[in-house]
Amino acid sequence: MTATATRPARKRRGAQGWMPNQHGAWAMVTVPWLLGFVLALRDGGDIASGLMLLACWLTGYFAFFATSQWLRSRLKPRYLPAVATYAIATVVLGLGALALRPQWWTWAAVFAPLVGTSLWLAWRRAERSLRSGAATVAAASLLPLVLGSDALWPWTVAPALLGVALVCFAYFFGTVLYVKTLIRKRGSPGWVVASVVWHVGCVLGTYFLPEAMPRGLLAGFFVVMALRALVVPGLGPLRGRNVTAAAAGIGEFVATGALVAVLLCS
Template sequence: MNWFIPREHGAWAMLIVPFLLGMLASNPLWLHLPFFIGVVAFYFASSPFLTMIRKPNLKKEIIPSLIIYLSIGSLFTFPILFIIPEIIIIGFLIIPFFLINVIFAKLKKERLFVNDFCAIIALSFLVVISYYIGNRTIDLRALILMVINVLFFTASVFHVKTLIREKGNQIFLWKSNMFHGFTVVCFLVLAMPVISVVFFVSSLKAWFMPKNKRYKPVQIGLIEITNSVIFLVIVGIFF
């Protein structure tokens, strides 16, 4: 049986980092663990589901793993939803962004920047959900954390695309450099110097990594994972 395990390094970071950010910024509880296991299972389910959208002829091969992932996800998340039903309301906000991903999968245009951006927003809601599990409230702090997460991973997508799919595209490279610079200045203006420093450190790779060099996906993945860990640790401790 094909398990359709997601292989994208960036997507793993986009799933794990926002959940841990929300947990660290609130009050870590035992409820976070089963809910996170369920979220990971649902994330696993998205891979066979989107594959089925792209390739309906593989439906029989896909359904077994899809059912297993959905069952595990339901087993671990539904009890938490019963205890904290307000999470369901937040979940409804994710649906439009996921539907956009489904549409792009159907059109086989998943590599477009707008599709990545919608996925980032959808996964960034995990900041708010995890925060709510710990604090039972959604305040300005939680929303700012979510925005920070969106900006961080948007910058990451800009950078990775300049090394692979938009390699040699000077206009896209210019947009990437400008966006990274914007994040640094933005948090300085907002009097959040620690966050600004985090984005500055992240921007260094975007500004100074040679763009004419051919990188292996695993090299880019390891750099982005390291960058994500630094981001999580610093923001989680100092925010």
């Protein structure tokens, strides 16, 4: 089969909800789990439940994407095979995770409203809104807390894992704001100001992180992110120069790698 023949097939899979098309979301989906998994193992956590949670989380992401597309399309039947397949797989893997850590079911009280909010916004065709971004980032950022605890209540978690969850939310929500200044809201001074203010707030917020966290390094990291939030749109979209999605993606890859290095190597 030729390359030109495979491209339409890939488009059909994407158009039917089988393959998520938001490539920038993969870091948000995987990095909080990775950080939480490594730190939980350091504190005596077990590998099997962590890997089972990852499998459930990834299939859940695919199910979420397919369901969002289905709702956004006003329930067009072409999305139903992907919705049903991924939903069933998520339930099966979720039961497997609960078999290993039964008390994890209590976290549904937090995840359900966040996922429900995002799906409702997809129905309203506002899946790329700031509210939707906040809900999905919050859900992903909870993973270190899940990995480091037996239940939502009574809740006990290592301070470092709590710090990682807070840092993940701060960084990835900042990414939502920053990318909007380059793509969907490019050329808008108000969005640039919001992005810069958020990142400056993250710099100040590192002072309140648990002592187990590398607060100095994280403050330096967020200083760089604040400068990026100001300089890149200031020299790019605000001056009429577009920043391509590929260039923005490369920048996010580098920044995310730096954050992972700060948190795991310090």
